[in-house]
Amino acid sequence: MTEPRALVIVPTYNERQNLPRLTDQLMQHANVRLLVVDDQSPDGTGEVADTLARRYAGRVEVMHRTGPRGLGRSYLDGFRKAVVENVDVVCQMDADFSHDPAELPALIAGVSDADLVLGSRYVPGGGVVNWPLHRVLLSRFANSYIRTVTRLSVRDCTTGYRCWRLAALGALPLDRIRSEGYSFLIETLFMAARSGVRVAEVPITFVERRQGESKLSRSVILESVWTPWRLVARRQMR
Ligand SMILES: Nc1nc2c(ncn2[C@@H]2O[C@H](COP(=O)(O)OP(=O)(O)OP(=O)(O)O)[C@@H](O)[C@H]2O)c(=O)[nH]1
Ligand SMILES: [Mg+2]
Numbered sequence: 001m002t003e004p005r006a007l008v009i010v011p012t013y014n015e016r017q018n019l020p021r022l023t024d025q026l027m028q029h030a031n032v033r034l035l036v037v038d039d040q041s042p043d044g045t046g047e048v049a050d051t052l053a054r055r056y057a058g059r060v061e062v063m064h065r066t067g068p069r070g071l072g073r074s075y076l077d078g079f080r081k082a083v084v085e086n087v088d089v090v091c092q093m094d095a096d097f098s099h100d101p102a103e104l105p106a107l108i109a110g111v112s113d114a115d116l117v118l119g120s121r122y123v124p125g126g127g128v129v130n131w132p133l134h135r136v137l138l139s140r141f142a143n144s145y146i147r148t149v150t151r152l153s154v155r156d157c158t159t160g161y162r163c164w165r166l167a168a169l170g171a172l173p174l175d176r177i178r179s180e181g182y183s184f185l186i187e188t189l190f191m192a193a194r195s196g197v198r199v200a201e202v203p204i205t206f207v208e209r210r211q212g213e214s215k216l217s218r219s220v221i222l223e224s225v226w227t228p229w230r231l232v233a234r235r236q237m238r
Contacts, residue, residue: 004088006108006163009035011074014043015095017211023052023060025101032104033087034060036095037078039069071220072184076177083170090169092162096209099161103204107163114200115168116192118154119161125203126156135208142224149228150190154199158185161204168197181220183227190231 008026012019019036026034034056038046049062063081065074075092082090089111093099103119110117120126122143128136139158146157160182172191179187193199 003031004108004111005086006032006089006091006104007035007082007085007087008032008091008093008104009037009075009078009082010093010095011037011039011071011078012041012045012049012095013039013069013215014041014045015212016041016043016045016048018095018097018209019045019048020052022095022097022101023056026104027056027059029101029104032059035063035078035082036060037063037065037074039065039074068180070180070184071215072177072179072181072187075184075188076174079169079172079174083166085166088166090164090166092160092164094160096212098206098209100205100207103161104163106202107161107204110200110202111163111165113198115165115197116189116199117163118156118159118189118199118201119163119204120154120156120159120201121204121206122155123201123203126201126205127203128206128208130208131206145225146186146228150186150231152190152193154189154193155201157189158182159204159206160185161206168192171195171197178230179223179227181223182216183220183224186224186227187231190228194235 036049046064053060053062107117107119121128143157
């Protein structure tokens, strides 16, 4: 594949401080388009995104969701749109600069011999910057927990920086996905790995957000605790 055409999906909820700079940086990469999926952010991120879509007409698009919000719900809607787009790869990334746009080409390049490339904090060369100890421990614990329950061999199961080969994304049974929040990341990885998708991990340096607020709610964390069990149970019933 020479210079894959990429569509980057960025879900946003109250990211008006981050989105313009992120968009500018992403647009510096040739062959990259952006789909912002905004959940009616109270801070007006949706309007900021509309302005960016006008500035980068043809390269930046905005999906304004209505109804219940959620990271999983937003990605699901974004994926449904992405699978019929004229691109080679579909990427996922956060709006808050935890995922460095400069590392995007390395993720995209990884798709030359994988179907799903994960930007991984937990392979040699990867890491986390600015995280307080409790976040490091929570993330480490979450990963061992998920790996133990699901038997996935991936080092960073919860990373949100990802790049899919379009065909691999298109083969995911999106109608079966139940996750509404962050556990969407676990569910899609599990589905992909179990269906024989070739998963690769490339090192990333994850940087804690500097602007805006975290949206981790209790119900979203509970969903993530429960999801690995639901996935293995569903697997056994089939
Ligand atoms: N559309 C949409 N986007 C969301 C929602 N919740 C979070 N996001 C976005 O998903 C990405 C990751 O969310 P964060 O709040 O950064 O989650 P996090 O990285 O676990 O938490 P922090 O440590 O605070 O950064 C960001 O781009 C958010 O704006 C939501 O309900 N809907
Ligand atoms: Mg974040």
